[in-house]
Amino acid sequence: RSQIAQAMDAALWLAGHYELEQDALEEAGADAEAVIRAGLLWQALAPQAHEWPHAVALEKRVTALRKKKTPSSATVALPPGLPDDLRDAVQAHCACVQADVARLLDGATALRTLLRPTGAFRARYFLQDDPLAEVDDYLRRHEDVEEGAEPPQSASKTWTRATQGNEDEHALLTLFLCLATGAPKKTLLTEKTAASLVRKIRKSGLHPQLATEFIRSHAPGAHQADYCTLWNSFVQESQATLCNDRDYQLHDALALLRRECHVVG
Incomplete structure (x- = not known):
């Protein structure tokens, strides 16, 4: 089989592991390799997770790992039960995902900028859209602003x-x-x-x-x-x-x- 066919089958297998249906991938125009990388990334960062990540969930998980007293280490590995004929298609992405895991867990790296929707990092990973989660996150970030505080400098x-x-x-x-x-x-x-x-x-x-x-x-x-x-x-x-x-x-x-x-x- 061609490498493209293998990548597509591997992407569907990983998506199915998180109960993400093929129709959802097709509707979103998901790239097979981006799906594979996202599956490997999420398995390394949140091995107990059962749902495919959206951007807010990924940011929260990485933030939690960064806050741990002992440095977090997340190892990218082939998922258990992965069929033998799909191993090569998935293995090809393990090294680059491991490098990205290191960047995500590096506290010196600005996480919000790294995960910005138009950035090169995000382009490598398929994340679900969840507008409600994004709205909730936006409100949460602004609820701590004190009432009556001095207004910030306006644009010149x-x-x-x-x-x-x-x-x-x-x-x-x-x-x-x-x-x-x-x-x-x-x-x-x-x-x-x-x-x-x-x-x-x-x-x-x-x-x-x-x-x-x-x-x-x-x-x-x-x-x-x-x-x-x-x-x-x-x-x-x-x-x-x-x-x-x-x-x-x-x-x-x-x-x-x-x-x-x-x-x-």
Whole structure:
């Protein structure tokens, strides 16, 4: 059988282990490999779980493991009872999932940024949608705000002009990247401008602190911490690619910018 067929069968087997039906996978347009990785991840982090994870459940589980007094270690292994003819398809993902487990359990890594819906990490895993859980999580995060507390700093006029109302993650990362390279502030780049930006980075370097200072000086106070975390995570994941002189044709760098920022043809 082909590798694709094996991956699909393995994904269905893992989903069935958590009573996730094939119709649900098809309706969500789930990628077989993303399903396999998510199944391995959830088995390592929550071996007693019986339901497929959604983003809120995953975040809560990782947070709980991080809070344990003794460092948590979760080992990625082939699920018990996995048919022999599916072992290779699942085994192929064990190493990368184990590496991601280490990142999740590393307290120095900003968890919310790592799990952001548009991030590269989340793209590798199939998680169920659960709007009610997300709403409940949102309310829980805000119920601790004290009534009568001094209102946070509002956005400056400079921030408003720079963002022009575009404050989704892709637009903000585009703006922050421009700031970190000393380029004109934009929330949307053409392919040509993006390529010029990469060349400038490789010639003069990337200066993340310039964007961080801008956030702290001009962004809305209520969102500054989240924006700094978003930016720092992007820098950690992307700096090596953006500064890689061996990528002569800029293929990797531009692919990264198309994925993480706003780049149009």
